[in-house]
Amino acid sequence: MNNKQPNQMESSAMSVDEMAMSSSWVVEIERYISGDAGSSMPGVMGRGSKPGHSIYRVPEYIKNMTNPNAYRPQVVSLGPFHHGDPALILMEKHKCRAVANLVKRSGKPLLEFIAVVEEIKVQLQDAYENLEDIWYQGTRFVEMMLKDGCFLLEMARVFELHGRVEDYESDDSVFSKHGCLYLFSGIQSDVVLMENQLPLLLLHKLINVAYGHASNYAMDGTDKETTVAAAGTNGMEAAPAMAAGSGSCSCTVVEIDVDDDAEAAAAAPRRTRPRPSIYRVPNHIKNMTNPDAYRPRLVSLGPFHHGEAELQPMEKHKHRAVAHLVERSGKPLREFMAAVEEIAEQLRAAYEDLDDERWSGEEFVELMLTDGCFLLEVMRAFQLQREGKKEEVEEGGDYEADDPVFSEHGYLYLRCDIISDVLVMENQLPLLLLDKLCHVAYADNLQEEERLRINDDSVLSFLFSSSDDAPAIDGPLGLHPVDVVQRNIRGTCHQNSGRRSNGVFMIPCAAELQEAGIRFKVAAADAGGGFAGAITFRGGVLTIPLLHVMDSTESMFLNLMAFERMHPGAGNDAMAAVIFMDNLIDTARDVALLKSRGIISNLFGSDEAVAALFNNLSKGAVMSPHSSLYGVQRQVIAHCRKRRNRWRASLVHSYFRNPWVFISLVAAFVLLAATVMQTIYTVIPFYTKS
Template sequence: MASGNDIEKGQVNGSDSINAERGGINVGQLKFTLNTSLWEADSPLPFSCCIFRVPEVLRRRKVQAYEPDIVSIGPLHRSADPKFKLVEKVKEWYLKCLLERPTTTITLDSLIEGMKELEREARGRYSDPRNDLDQNDFIRMLILDGCFLIELFRKARDESRQDYDDPIFNAPCMLEYLYHDLLLLENQLPWSVLKYFYDLIESGNPGAEPLSKVVIDFFRDSVADPSIFSDRKSESTPEILHIVDLIRTSLVQEHKDEPDEDPKAAPLPSNHLPQRIPSAATLTEAGVTFRIPKEPKAGSPGGCILNITFKDGVFSIPPLAIDERTDPLFRNLMAYEQCYHSCTHKITSYAVLMDNLIDTAKDVDLLCEKGIVANWLSSEDASKFFNDLYDNTTVIDFVYKRLCTRVNDYHRSAWMRRTWIRWKNKLRSDYFDTPWSTISFFAAFVLLVLTFLQTVYTIQQYRHSPN
């Protein structure tokens, strides 16, 4: 119960005291608390956010697909975890080598001043800006992580830049771990930060490649088939947000949306998924043919892995190589599509369609025979990869709606075609396998017709004869 002193101080009034005595609420205190929290409230996900913590509903399906193994980039996994200790030392060593390079004009002062200008923007890119990191800690992180990444990409591109005692390039496993870690959604730096350091470091090199090409070339060795990545046509359009955004763009930028065959048809809801299509093995039994496009390479027109077509019973699917690295790549790309407001669900749509086509190891084997899937896993693991990939995701504007409708229409009419084919084959084998059997068939047919006509004539003659 409130004391008399509290009332005298104006903290509560008489009714508040009575409410407190009766086990009620202190209205004044509650109002003050709510006003304070509302005054400080802001959107937990500002429009500028593009680097997210993966939603728990996705993470719990396969935690290791979203967690870094040896390096933390950005604030979301910044910690004193011993597994990051080696690469944290490499970051400091790379920065030291950069500053001591004989030809460099870069100073620690210039790096700090540059990051002071970008620090506020960079924080706004994260769904969790780690406000426990003050400005000094955040800027230190941006400098160490950004310079490390740019030096890593440059060293990988030109072996002459690699130091004799560089642990990243002396231990073959290190690059494999880095490929995994640097393609995680939670392990990103804003592109503006990377671009600043790259332009600064390459300022004296007029022949320097665009940063986007340097990054894509680095990650070509991170996948079983490097041709799935296509070079960006422009450095500025659309805006690059981070490395995962760049990799996704390189996969989907050549995707061609199918034209609407019936513009008068009512559009389906954006979150509508059509009926599942049968598996590859079932469609093959219905007469569907699977093949790769004539120009399957990602760098050629129409070579994007998303450019899947179905016409006249022919499924045309660009090839995809899968191994143990494919799963975390696709999961993080799909997590990005699920979280970022300006991302179309193209990779997620691809995962849904491939899951439709692949139900069992038999479907994997069939697509492998056709050259559509290059599988470095077991057939069972490959089918499980596709079956589990898009669990708990949402698909908005599924890009294969019309294709699935055509496939299902074709499959529904397949039984009529199969019945006709079986009847035709049986007729050919039973009655037309030799010239004599063909002559006998037609002779019997003519005799049957003549007999029928004679019967009709006899009936007509009987009906019209006088009684």
Template structure:
């Protein structure tokens, strides 16, 4: 821009180039980025499902004044960890500084404003707290009598929520590095095993009995997702073309039976010979938080198959009314949901504003629809829907059938009497 007399000359080309360069640099996201700020289009359904309750982990919520109260607890955990080791805090800081700090920075899609020293300190305190939490959860002898995490029930509930927020993650490479540096021979479980054990009842009332080896874990959200996907799913049942399934009520009317599946993964849904097996889903305070953050991760991370999003779509197909919820509750597929209307709203809105390139239950839906479209299931559904949908309708239909049978018997008796009298004459 230049000034000439009373006129102002703006270098529009230079401004355009400058703005273009700024936009280019701002839009650059490392291909290694896997920790994201939640897009507004996903968070507006329920912002609380993406917001920390008490604990910040990583740099994105580090300066939130509402989360500063628990920083003392993190420092206590760090000191407790160091007191059991020969390693000092300075040694741990030096081990993160440099190459690992650079790699960890690339995990965040947002630009990290902290200096390397500040960033390393955040990673150290938060990372040591997480691995110490996992250890104390598994090894009770490590807990101190006045430990607020395990003596105050609300603290664990806060952590179950805050640790599974996509914005609130510490890179797994940092956690694993700190875990290996502070590992003791008496504690044989791996970080993977401790993490799965800590979150083992997030979706199911039954803790996992087997933990498969998982590779290239990005963070805790990715750990949960990979565990669900790999637990017992034998093959991908995706299909390029698929049709929406009827609701649970419609499927039951067509003669399909709902059976509680035995798989440890809620994703392992199977259909065979008129039986739909669905592993039970435990509903608790963190259920919506877990689902929404897992789905957000699938939507934001490029190298991520939409398994949880596909699951949400499938369950939404099954649930349209409170009657559908009743069917799934009676089959012990959904646990602990007292308000049926809330359940319908929850599942109907769970995957709103998401995109699925590949629906992984397409083949299953096609098989279910094929079964329903066979002649007898289709007729059965019509009979159930039109004649047996209420107790009064059932009684009326049975009364009509009884009257029809009695009328037939009366006619038969009359005809028999007539021919007998005719023969006698």
């Protein structure tokens, strides 16, 4: 019995030892003790181990310390962590174009680029911490690295050359001066995000293939070879090289995925269809300020918001509009349908990324006819109400006097909401459609056609209801209402032709400019030139047109700026005007000053609310150095920097800004004068007696 107990204890101890030795966690710790597991744990390096990770997912507890959105890319995904994010998907097609252009310009076959990426595939995968299994399977990782790397190299080249590249169209939405102006800050911010990194080893290899040597490529203003050689900071230079074609990836399969997209883009004509002019606003633009400003509230126009539940109540009124317009014209409905079908392809091309499967048939023609007739009828009804001819709406079997939309009631209660929706970027109708329908409807009535014909002036008159706000515009018919308003802001202003400057000119606020001796004057109503073009600075006088600030001002400017961002050739005038007004307005005091000079008409709320409006509108906005307002700001800054003007501003700021300080200054001066006079009268008798 006594002999048996030690044997049992010994057996039990051996069992525990065997279990412990066979446990995975024990084996893992033993590996760390012996220094053989350096690469098994992120960030732990053992002797003889391969490099650790250098690109990490930021833990949630770190994100939640401040602003979680600061760790997410807003414009483009680079690398696997945010690949496929729906908010960033718009840039994927431009990545394929970047591959096509870089490969074509290099004169090398695409297979050579694929091979060099596959050669370093394992090293690239090792750079990312906790990479998902999907990136170790198939060809997706090599395809993604090639596209993202080529895209970043092409963007770096475009930025370095300030958009002056010859292998892209001059009005390219990304790889052009337009892209430099509107995408530089967004892409620059995305490139420095921890979760959105590309190993510099990848860029180094791609440059070597494309140009033969890293130093032949301009990535930034620093030494090129030094910049690319910084790939060593990712700890991947010591890893053994892999032969092309090794590993789990097949060049042939990758060629199908990448080659089809890239070479098809390279072989395609530069412009296979007209450039779209009506866009979906990306989330990163919406989230800068007020996302609701980019959505219609009452009526959908066009395909982007068609069928949304909250906009359905207006659909029945659209059908009534078609019936009334067709009946009044005396033409058959099929004639209107034929007119829309004649231009259907042009209308489809106006919408970016339109769902061709849904909108390729008669449904699109029906939608365009219904929405177009509705907008024409609204414009006619509101014009007659504005001219005091409401009886014309009611006579001849037209609309009833108590019609909920096409009557005085609709003009009073729906006009502001409808006009606000007409100025939403995603809710546009091409003016080509309205012009075509108007011609069919009034071809036999020249007087009516002349009064109701579609042109930029009639659109502005409908939107602003005032000849003061709608100066005549010369030139061809606008693309859509937002384009017409943008052109109206631009007016006939000329681009700044002065020497390009790398400086950023931010003028002081209105109150400080007044202290510096600058006077403010409202521009004459008949000055023309649009809002931006009418702003001038001459002889110490800053002349600015009247600006009505109302509830729809925020939505209008946000959608105008979105159009300028997304449509090459639209200009920079609305955005420049917003930045200029934001520079002038810091506080309610500046608003009050501009109101007193007749420059601002406040129909929005308090002066504090107006100041907050412009301070928020300018988030993410940029001003082109070629803008006329850029030149105006330079002139204002030059005036303020003159010594006498600085002294005057300092004097006014210190002694004349507050009435009590001024009274104290006057009292001190009077006291000093009295003291001097008393001294004089005290001394005079002494000399008289002598």
